[in-house]
Amino acid sequence: xxxxxxxxxxxxxxxxxxxxxxxxxxxxxxxxxxxxxxxxxxxxxxxxxxxxxxxxxxxxxxxxxxxxxxxxxxxxxxxxxxxxxxxxxxxxxxxxxxxxxxxxxxxxxxxxxxxxxxxxxxxxxxxxxxxxxxxxxxxxxxxxxxxxxxxxxxxxxxxxxxxxxxxxxxxxxxxxxxxxxxxxxxxxxxxxxxxxxxxxxxxxxxxxxxxxxxxxxxxxxxxxxxxxxxxxxxxxxxxxxxxxxxxxxxxxxxxxxxxxxxxxxxxxxxxxxxxxxxxxxxxxxxxxxxxxxxxxxxxxxxxxxxxxxxxxxxxxxxxxxxxxxxxxxxxxxxxxxxxxxxxxxxxxxxxxxxxxxxxxxxxxxxxxxxxx
Amino acid sequence: xxxxxxxxxxxxxxxxxxxxxxxxxxxxxxxxxxxxxxxxxxxxxxxxxxxxxxxxxxxxxxxxxxxxxxxxxxxxxxxxxxxxxxxxxxxxxxxxxxxxxxxxxxxxxxxxxxxxxxxxxxxxxxxxxxxxxxxxxxxxxxxxxxxxxxxxxxxxxxxxxxxxxxxxxxxxxxxxxxxxxxxxxxxxxxxxxxxxxxxxxxxxxxxxxxxxxxxxxxxxxxxxxxxxxxxxxxxxxxxxxxxxxxxxxxxxxxxxxxxxxxxxxxxxxxxxxxxxxxxxxxxxxxxxxxxxxxxxxxxxxxxxxxxxxxxxxxxxxxxxxxxxxxxxxxxxxxxxxxxxxxxxxxxxxxxxxxx
Numbered sequence: 001x002x003x004x005x006x007x008x009x010x011x012x013x014x015x016x017x018x019x020x021x022x023x024x025x026x027x028x029x030x031x032x033x034x035x036x037x038x039x040x041x042x043x044x045x046x047x048x049x050x051x052x053x054x055x056x057x058x059x060x061x062x063x064x065x066x067x068x069x070x071x072x073x074x075x076x077x078x079x080x081x082x083x084x085x086x087x088x089x090x091x092x093x094x095x096x097x098x099x100x101x102x103x104x105x106x107x108x109x110x111x112x113x114x115x116x117x118x119x120x121x122x123x124x125x126x127x128x129x130x131x132x133x134x135x136x137x138x139x140x141x142x143x144x145x146x147x148x149x150x151x152x153x154x155x156x157x158x159x160x161x162x163x164x165x166x167x168x169x170x171x172x173x174x175x176x177x178x179x180x181x182x183x184x185x186x187x188x189x190x191x192x193x194x195x196x197x198x199x200x201x202x203x204x205x206x207x208x209x210x211x212x213x214x215x216x217x218x219x220x221x222x223x224x225x226x227x228x229x230x231x232x233x234x235x236x237x238x239x240x241x242x243x244x245x246x247x248x249x250x251x252x253x254x255x256x257x258x259x260x261x262x263x264x265x266x267x268x269x270x271x272x273x274x275x276x277x278x279x280x281x282x283x284x285x286x287x288x289x290x291x292x293x294x295x296x297x298x299x300x301x302x303x304x305x306x307x308x309x310x311x312x313x314x315x316x317x318x319x320x321x322x323x324x325x326x327x328x329x330x331x332x333x334x335x336x337x338x339x340x341x342x343x344x345x346x347x348x349x350x351x352x353x354x355x356x357x358x359x360x361x362x363x364x365x366x367x368x369x370x371x372x
Numbered sequence: 373x374x375x376x377x378x379x380x381x382x383x384x385x386x387x388x389x390x391x392x393x394x395x396x397x398x399x400x401x402x403x404x405x406x407x408x409x410x411x412x413x414x415x416x417x418x419x420x421x422x423x424x425x426x427x428x429x430x431x432x433x434x435x436x437x438x439x440x441x442x443x444x445x446x447x448x449x450x451x452x453x454x455x456x457x458x459x460x461x462x463x464x465x466x467x468x469x470x471x472x473x474x475x476x477x478x479x480x481x482x483x484x485x486x487x488x489x490x491x492x493x494x495x496x497x498x499x500x501x502x503x504x505x506x507x508x509x510x511x512x513x514x515x516x517x518x519x520x521x522x523x524x525x526x527x528x529x530x531x532x533x534x535x536x537x538x539x540x541x542x543x544x545x546x547x548x549x550x551x552x553x554x555x556x557x558x559x560x561x562x563x564x565x566x567x568x569x570x571x572x573x574x575x576x577x578x579x580x581x582x583x584x585x586x587x588x589x590x591x592x593x594x595x596x597x598x599x600x601x602x603x604x605x606x607x608x609x610x611x612x613x614x615x616x617x618x619x620x621x622x623x624x625x626x627x628x629x630x631x632x633x634x635x636x637x638x639x640x641x642x643x644x645x646x647x648x649x650x651x652x653x654x655x656x657x658x659x660x661x662x663x664x665x666x667x668x669x670x671x672x673x674x675x676x677x678x679x680x681x682x683x684x685x686x687x688x689x690x691x692x693x694x695x696x697x698x699x700x701x702x703x704x705x706x707x708x709x710x711x712x713x714x715x716x717x718x719x720x721x722x723x724x725x726x727x
Contacts, residue, residue, distance in 0.1 A: 001645050013709040045711030107396045116576060116651075222709045337719035338400070338407055348652070359702070359714020 007221030008044075016226035017049040020233055027053045028236050029185050030229060031178070031321050033171060034192035035062030035349030036220050042354040044222045054229065057185065057321030058354075060174055061192055063139040064091050064347035065319060066274040069307040071167045072097035075136050077302045078165065079110045085128060087121040088136035089143075090114045091347045096340055098307045102136075118150035118164070125154065125162035134296045137164040141195045144168050144285060145259035148266035151287065151294045165296040166287055169272055171195050172203045173283035179211040183322055188232035190218040190225070193247035200255030204243045212241045219247040266291055275343055276309070276316035315342035318351050325352040326360055404613025404659075405718035409622075428626065429548060430609065431475035433541060440543075442477035444468060445536035453496065453530050455574040457566075457586030460533055461500035463661060465507035465515075466590045467612070468537040473592040474608040474664055476547035476599065477539030479511060484535050485519040489528035500531065511590035513537070545599060549626040551606040552667045556695040558631065559666045559673075561594065561680055562587070562688040563639040564616050568658035569647045578651075582643040589662030594683045601679040604669035611663055614718050617656035619665060620693075620703045621717045631703040633693030633715070657718045667695060 032038055038058045041047060047056060060066050076097050079086035086102065093102040093114060106112040115121050118135045125133035137147040147164060154162040171192060178184060191204060196217045208215045214235035218228030228246045235242060245251055272284025287295045309315065312330040317323040325331055325344065335341040337353050344350035348357060400407040417426060424432040431444035446467050453460040465482065472479040484504065488497065508515050566587040573584055591610065599605060611619040624631045640655050648655045662685060668676055673691060680686035703715040
């Protein structure tokens with residue numbers, strides 16, 4: 001498949017892996033910020049192709065994983081009301097709140113529907129004027145523009161029964177929070193290619209300078225990831241700390257202007273709580289006053305919900321990259337994808353689920369090299 | 373005495389699945405992955421406990437007089453009932469035929485039971501009946517008995533079909549996961565994930581440039597020619613729900629052997645690959661309805677491949693892996709970039725990713 005196969009090409013992979021090995025002289029810890037990248041790293045066994053000096057830390061860039069427990073409980077509270085059609089992207093449905101998840105609400109009789117786009121939810125609202133249709137607007141800068149458009153579109157169509165439960169989070173403040181924390185082990189970042197497709201990478205330049213940390217905007221295929229790592233290692237070895245763009249087939253410095261415009265029209269930047277990490281200043285979006293008729297939290301009075309995570313779950317440390325999923329005592333025993341204790345075990349992009357799914361919980365026989 | 377009976381009764385009523393996990397059935401319990409597996413191993417097997425069932429084959433194999441028979445059943449609840457490449461009727465006939473065929477049996481007779489939702493256009497039922505007739509004719513089986521129930525509108529989803537089938541196993545044929553041997557080659561008869569993606573596109577009305585067609589097909593004739601060509605076929609399975617990954621993992625666990633597969637060898641159509649990329653699905657876990665995975669002795673590889681490739685449902689047959697004695701119970705895949713990874717069973721419904 002064009003635009004995919006060439007980035008999964010075994011020859012290019014081997015060349016890059018050799019180049020990394022040739023330039024590395026000492027240990028470096030690099031964090032891939034995005035869950036999609038973590039998924040690729042585990043799915044293709046990329047760590048196997050890296051010299052021992054390179055440690056990959058898996059970052060908090062999985063929207064499912066960082067949506068706080070209270071927000072999921074709010075979603076569940078809204079979904080359980082009669083006359084509500086609750087819509088969401090697929091992998092949010094299985095994330096555990098404090099008691100239930102949205103899929104079990106569906107089994108209990110709530111009208112919970114999976115949609116591929118928030119615009120499908122707008123359509124459902126148009127077709128079901130007697131029902132209140134809610135869309136769970138989660139995600140980073142990637143999903144934010146289309147979620148913003150859903151609100152603009154609902155307003156344009158004069159819909160009174162559509163709203164979004166807004167839980168958007170933003171990447172640069174999270175990078176800053178990680179870099180400024182005392183136990184930070186991150187020496188280089190792979191920034192998320194699709195987030196930068198929307199936003200560009202201007203915002204990252206002051207971060208790289210302030211924290212003297214290289215940031216490489218990186219794509220999602222094996223060749224992208226290895227090239228991103230190579231560029232980071234090169235900077236680290238040479239003592240540089242710049243923002244570089246590996247994903248230049250898609251990303252420009254200033255990003256997608258129309259997407260950014262709609263974000264400015266619809267959202268205000270606010271402080272937001274991240275599951276497992278805590279509140280990060282100016283790290284999320286909320287609907288502007290002019291769109292508050294479409295804000296589920298204003299429409300449904302769900303009260304204040306405060307929740308505590310399972311004491312066994314080390315999701316916070318995993319999301320900060322200070323611990324690997326398989327260093328958790330509950331991993332694979334009390335916490336599995338079908339009975340997750342924390343969100344990173346839910347989405348395939350969550351580091352714990354990726355570790356579980358791709359067999360990082362197994363110690364394979366040393367002689368198991370494949371010769372098919 | 374009374375005390376003893378009481379204890380036994382109580383034991384019979386204790387749900388063996390820990391309450392803390394699920395107190396209600398979720399869709400994933402029917403998804404063919406680890407939750408389905410849990411229902412079977414913790415609820416059905418211990419309670420229905422018998423030798424034929426415990427073999428956990430696609431069909432129960434038993435002997436009457438001198439003859440060995442295979443017996444199987446399956447229900448079809450697919451939505452939409454008409455989809456690119458087939459419909460629920462054809463699927464219901466082919467599915468049961470394939471379950472018998474992969475057990476090494478020649479399918480003879482099948483039964484059908486319809487549960488129809490009030491309001492289904494009679495014309496739809498007629499189309500389904502005609503396509504069942506056609507599918508049975510193609511496969512050379514007879515539909516010999518049936519049942520019809522109608523439920524109130526809203527209490528079903530248009531139409532559910534159950535089919536059961538019986539077939540005869542010729543002498544000398546013994547197909548079972550426990551027969552797989554170190555060095556066996558693993559063959560598949562063509563591209564994976566076509567059915568699941570065809571259904572998904574039709575259900576969600578996703579329009580791709582090329583229409584993706586379900587691979588539903590009767591495999592009994594193909595399998596018959598394989599079994600005539602080789603006496604060294606050890607295991608066969610049709611990778612339906614849960615896909616190729618779950619099927620291989622299941623065989624590895626039952627046989628307590630290791631399986632190694634090569635990602636680059638697994639055939640996937642470009643358009644299916646594209647759809648999986650867009651939706652964030654792994655084709656290894658997507659359902660097939662016209663595919664068979666065959667484990668056979670390495671020395672018969674060429675013979676088997678040549679008869680398969682000569683058959684209309686096996687033109688793209690290819691070896692995708694082999695059986696090893698290392699890492700028993702585990703499936704390991706060599707990825708297209710040359711690294712290795714473990715392939716696990718699916719754990720719930722595959723859900724489209726956010727981004």
